[in-house]
Amino acid sequence: MSADTSLPVLTQKDFASDQEIRWCPRCGDYSILAQMKKVLPTLGIPRENIVFVSGIGCSSRFPYYMSTYGMHSIHGRAPAIATGLKVARPELTVFVITGDGDALSIGGNHLMHALRRNVDLKIIMFNNQIYGLTKGQYSPTSPLGKKTKSTPFGSVDRPLNPLSIAIGAGATFVARSADVDIKHLTSVLERAAAHKGSAFVEVYQDCNVFNSGAFEFATKKDQKEENCIYLEHGKPLIYGKARDKGVRIDGAGNPDIVNLSDVKEDDLLFHDETTDDPTHAFRLAQMRWPDSPEPMGVFRAIERPTYDGEVDRQFKDCIASQGSGDLDKLFNSGDTWEVKAKS
Amino acid sequence: MSSESRESSEQETAENETPVESQTATKELQTVESVVIRFCGDSGDGMQLAGTQFTNVSAVFGNDVSTLPDFPAEIRAPAGSLFGVSGFQLCFSSGDIYTPGDEVDTLVAMNPAALKTNLADLKRGGTLIVNEDAFDKSNLGKAHYDSNPLDDESELASYRVHKVPMTRLTRDAVDGLGLSVREADRCKNFFALGLVYWLYERDSKPTEEWVKSKFGKYPSVLEANLRALKAGFNFGFSTEQFTVHYEVPAAQLEPGRYRKVTGNEAVAMGLVTAAKLAETELFYGGYPITPASDILHELSKLKRFGVRTFQAEDEIAAITSVVGAAFGGALAVTASSGPGIALKGEGIGLGVIMELPMVIVDVQRGGPSTGLPTKTEQSDLFLTYFGRNGDCPMPVIAARSPADCFAMAQEAVRIAVEFMTPVFLLTDGYIANGAEPWKIPEVDGMYRVKVRHPTESNGNGHGFQPYMRDENLVRPWAIPGTPGLEHRLGGLEKSDGSGNVSYDPDNHQQMTKIRSQKLDKIAESIPDQEVDGSESGDLLVISWGGTYGAVKSACAASRRQGKSVAHCHLQYIHPFPRNLGEVLSRYKKVLIPELNSGQLWIIIRAHFLVDAVSMSKVKGKPFLIGELCDKIDEVLES
Ligand SMILES: Cc1ncc(C[n+]2csc(CCOP(=O)(O)OP(=O)(O)O)c2C)c(N)n1
Numbered sequence: 001m002s003a004d005t006s007l008p009v010l011t012q013k014d015f016a017s018d019q020e021i022r023w024c025p026r027c028g029d030y031s032i033l034a035q036m037k038k039v040l041p042t043l044g045i046p047r048e049n050i051v052f053v054s055g056i057g058c059s060s061r062f063p064y065y066m067s068t069y070g071m072h073s074i075h076g077r078a079p080a081i082a083t084g085l086k087v088a089r090p091e092l093t094v095f096v097i098t099g100d101g102d103a104l105s106i107g108g109n110h111l112m113h114a115l116r117r118n119v120d121l122k123i124i125m126f127n128n129q130i131y132g133l134t135k136g137q138y139s140p141t142s143p144l145g146k147k148t149k150s151t152p153f154g155s156v157d158r159p160l161n162p163l164s165i166a167i168g169a170g171a172t173f174v175a176r177s178a179d180v181d182i183k184h185l186t187s188v189l190e191r192a193a194a195h196k197g198s199a200f201v202e203v204y205q206d207c208n209v210f211n212s213g214a215f216e217f218a219t220k221k222d223q224k225e226e227n228c229i230y231l232e233h234g235k236p237l238i239y240g241k242a243r244d245k246g247v248r249i250d251g252a253g254n255p256d257i258v259n260l261s262d263v264k265e266d267d268l269l270f271h272d273e274t275t276d277d278p279t280h281a282f283r284l285a286q287m288r289w290p291d292s293p294e295p296m297g298v299f300r301a302i303e304r305p306t307y308d309g310e311v312d313r314q315f316k317d318c319i320a321s322q323g324s325g326d327l328d329k330l331f332n333s334g335d336t337w338e339v340k341a342k343s
Numbered sequence: 344m345s346s347e348s349r350e351s352s353e354q355e356t357a358e359n360e361t362p363v364e365s366q367t368a369t370k371e372l373q374t375v376e377s378v379v380i381r382f383c384g385d386s387g388d389g390m391q392l393a394g395t396q397f398t399n400v401s402a403v404f405g406n407d408v409s410t411l412p413d414f415p416a417e418i419r420a421p422a423g424s425l426f427g428v429s430g431f432q433l434c435f436s437s438g439d440i441y442t443p444g445d446e447v448d449t450l451v452a453m454n455p456a457a458l459k460t461n462l463a464d465l466k467r468g469g470t471l472i473v474n475e476d477a478f479d480k481s482n483l484g485k486a487h488y489d490s491n492p493l494d495d496e497s498e499l500a501s502y503r504v505h506k507v508p509m510t511r512l513t514r515d516a517v518d519g520l521g522l523s524v525r526e527a528d529r530c531k532n533f534f535a536l537g538l539v540y541w542l543y544e545r546d547s548k549p550t551e552e553w554v555k556s557k558f559g560k561y562p563s564v565l566e567a568n569l570r571a572l573k574a575g576f577n578f579g580f581s582t583e584q585f586t587v588h589y590e591v592p593a594a595q596l597e598p599g600r601y602r603k604v605t606g607n608e609a610v611a612m613g614l615v616t617a618a619k620l621a622e623t624e625l626f627y628g629g630y631p632i633t634p635a636s637d638i639l640h641e642l643s644k645l646k647r648f649g650v651r652t653f654q655a656e657d658e659i660a661a662i663t664s665v666v667g668a669a670f671g672g673a674l675a676v677t678a679s680s681g682p683g684i685a686l687k688g689e690g691i692g693l694g695v696i697m698e699l700p701m702v703i704v705d706v707q708r709g710g711p712s713t714g715l716p717t718k719t720e721q722s723d724l725f726l727t728y729f730g731r732n733g734d735c736p737m738p739v740i741a742a743r744s745p746a747d748c749f750a751m752a753q754e755a756v757r758i759a760v761e762f763m764t765p766v767f768l769l770t771d772g773y774i775a776n777g778a779e780p781w782k783i784p785e786v787d788g789m790y791r792v793k794v795r796h797p798t799e800s801n802g803n804g805h806g807f808q809p810y811m812r813d814e815n816l817v818r819p820w821a822i823p824g825t826p827g828l829e830h831r832l833g834g835l836e837k838s839d840g841s842g843n844v845s846y847d848p849d850n851h852q853q854m855t856k857i858r859s860q861k862l863d864k865i866a867e868s869i870p871d872q873e874v875d876g877s878e879s880g881d882l883l884v885i886s887w888g889g890t891y892g893a894v895k896s897a898c899a900a901s902r903r904q905g906k907s908v909a910h911c912h913l914q915y916i917h918p919f920p921r922n923l924g925e926v927l928s929r930y931k932k933v934l935i936p937e938l939n940s941g942q943l944w945i946i947i948r949a950h951f952l953v954d955a956v957s958m959s960k961v962k963g964k965p966f967l968i969g970e971l972c973d974k975i976d977e978v979l980e981s
Contacts, residue, residue: 048824069823072833077660084666084668085670087664089671112656332600338600339600
């Protein structure tokens with residue numbers, strides 16, 4: 001969407017609502033909210049055309065804190081609500097704010113279908129690997145063995161990999177960032193907002209009350225460069241504070257961590273967001289810390305017709321080719337007969 | 344009704360074993376007032392098609408018609424099995440009729456299983472036409488017959504039996520067209536149809552036209568069906584088996600142009616009409632379920648009317664997509680049946696607290712759980728009335744017949760939009776699949792729902808107040824895209840006025856009260872309850888939904904016998920019409936027949952403290968007029 005120059009220039013403040021923010025002190029949600037407020041004015045979209053739809057969970061309070069249109073709905077259903085809204089009103093820009101429990105447990109079905117349909121939604125999933133609002137049960141992304149209130153002896157549930165799920169469902173935009181990685185998060189949100197189609201962004205978010213420090217590996221200053229690979233389209237996968245390590249594909253097709261002193265840059269794996277084949281993105285999504293460095297950034301960004309766009313196209317085509325519906329004709333279609341007045 | 348009118352023909356001998364002299368072309372033609380025919384056969388035998396064609400030609404001829412399709416629950420039950428029997432009953436009449444009839448005058452049974460499962464409904468002295476070719480060892484076995492019932496004179500002695508070798512005659516008729524045996528055999532429903540056309544003096548032209556338009560691309564199939572139809576007709580005409588045939592004169596319907604509608608078609612047309620007249624777009628989010636799917640199918644065809652349809656991944660997504668579309672300003676609708684409505688409960692509650700207009704159509708079927716998917720029942724009343732968490736009142740209205748669905752769908756939209764609330768429209772499998780003549784209405788003069796989306800803030804400088812109400816307690820339907828009215832809705836309790844989240848105890852009490860007072864306001868917008876029959880008397884029979892026709896007919900029959908029986912049919916169940924309590928007080932006794940175990944009965948008793956009597960039937964079948972008359976007598980005598 002292009003900026004209308006006649007519009008007043010909006011700032012971060014214009015997107016803040018008058019509602020008191022009620023997340024716990026130092027919750028990672030604050031940072032995500034702040035970055036979102038920073039990104040929105042840059043999109044050139046009038047405030048009234050933006051809608052935030054959320055499910056239920058701590059993160060899902062988000063819409064109350066934005067001065068756009070918004071809906072805080074019911075647990076897990078935000079993607080379906082947003083789909084209905086977007087199909088009815090394709091001109092709106094619709095964000096979905098959801099948590100790992102909301103999106104992947106109760107709402108897994110809707111998430112999968114919104115993604116495979118490629119509804120033009122920006123789905124931002126706050127992943128804290130815990131149920132925050134209900135006070136600390138394990139979530140579908142909690143690691144095996146995780147001790148929580150509902151798993152006092154350690155979780156025996158295998159965790160889901162959110163990005164693999166998104167890629168598997170055919171998402172056209174898949175990315176990951178972290179709450180306090182301010183610049184990175186801003187750029188990922190900007191990219192997601194600009195994407196035409198369903199964008200799925202996983203944001204590592206610190207719940208300092210129930211699952212403190214789960215993502216330190218990806219957020220701590222002295223650690224993140226060693227533990228994460230910041231993806232750049234067309235560039236080789238290089239990481240490390242000294243940018244001395246890289247990823248290569250071995251003979252069996254698996255990622256292989258190498259030292260740049262041993263391997264030429266050209267032999268490394270190059271990142272390509274745009275391949276239609278999801279294998280590359282899937283391979284990256286499978287790379288998880290601590291077994292390997294973890295990729296951050298945009299995994300996949302491909303172009304495909306959007307669901308709402310196609311519905312709209314059919315809708316308009318029908319009107320153009322069949323003419324606007326005529327009720328008289330509709331009523332009189334099929335076999336009709338006349339009953340004459342008694343003479 | 345039909346039952347008495349056929350008595351004249353009952354003195355005809357029931358059997359035709361004695362050889363009859365070859366007849367001339369002129370056979371006796373008797374006039375009867377109404378006739379009930381049932382076609383039944385294997386689900387592959389094309390019985391629905393035969394029934395529909397008969398209905399169409401009767402309607403075009405000018406009879407009043409009413410139909411009852413009866414589908415097997417199994418999609419592909421083994422051919423010839425008892426579970427695989429598909430039936431289509433219709434009543435056509437020269438008088439006004441309100442049901443497809445109690446007893447069957449003419450039963451067409453295409454195989455032993457069909458005979459076994461349907462014979463009990465054929466009246467004594469009725470006409471039985473069977474395809475005797477299908478009564479072979481294998482089919483008899485599948486129908487669990489030890490011996491061929493057609494050979495057992497005593498079993499069929501009370502009917503006028505016509506054993507017709509339909510398979511063979513159909514094959515002969517289509518011989519030379521190069522069809523396979525299977526293809527040839529598929530034409531035998533047209534043979535049966537042709538025979539019944541002769542029997543009831545029907546004009547087969549409309550069916551011939553239909554066959555031509557349907558099979559234009561397949562000349563041999565087209566020709567085969569036409570030949571089978573003709574062969575059936577000629578068989579009736581020339582065989583010695585049939586000595587009489589009948590005519591049912593045209594009915595005196597109100598003058599005008601008519602067509603036939605099923606309930607599901609009428610719901611779809613009513614919704615489209617309401618949206619079009621409101622100059623707004625319709626959004627339909629649905630998930631397939633019997634018997635509601637046809638609403639999705641119908642609406643999917645009507646994009647040019649401003650309809651967007653969404654086949655969701657499940658009912659939860661269907662209802663929540665509707666919530667999203669309603670927030671966006673569309674006229675948002677979903678339809679389902681019991682199991683799907685159960686899933687939608689949480690989403691509907693969200694619509695109630697957000698006070699968004701939505702229409703939810705519940706095409707009821709037998710429950711609980713998956714229950715009887717293809718059979719009718721009225722047992723979702725509690726589900727729609729109470730089936731949500733919290734104090735969650737919402738309007739419930741019910742259509743009474745296929746054609747009435749058209750008006751009630753528009754009424755559901757009116758209430759939803761004018762009062763900013765989700766609305767339940769109840770229909771049922773009987774109404775949804777049944778058909779009746781519908782007098783095509785004039786578009787001019789139809790009620791136009793006014794959709795208002797404010798563009799100005801109502802907060803006098805304090806920002807937009809999404810829960811500021813008008814005199815009807817209705818909040819404004821502001822929609823995204825409107826500058827200056829940005830607001831947030833949600834499932835958490837709202838502060839009245841601002842709509843901000845509120846845990847204030849008094850506010851929750853107040854909002855709960857407002858949500859229920861809205862129903863009182865709706866009551867002021869609906870018509871007073873009328874009764875059929877005298878203004879006061881011995882007995883008032885209360886019906887709702889699809890039992891309308893049977894109850895109306897039974898009450899009328901009782902009155903004809905001099906009994907003081909009035910009929911009150913409820914279209915508005917929540918809220919009730921304001922005068923209903925007063926109406927109830929004018930009768931000594933109240934009877935409430937329902938196809939459930941007494942759900943309206945409980946609500947009426949709780950509401951009005953009347954000692955009403957419940958009549959409950961849960962067999963997956965509509966009421967018969969006769970059984971209602973018996974119950975009326977029993978209550979009157981008690
Ligand atoms: C139908 C339903 N089931 C359960 C709940 C309770 N519930 C609210 S939020 C939540 C989990 C939230 O976890 P997550 O989505 O990870 O979000 P977070 O609070 O961590 O941001 C649950 C189980 C509910 N509100 N509705």
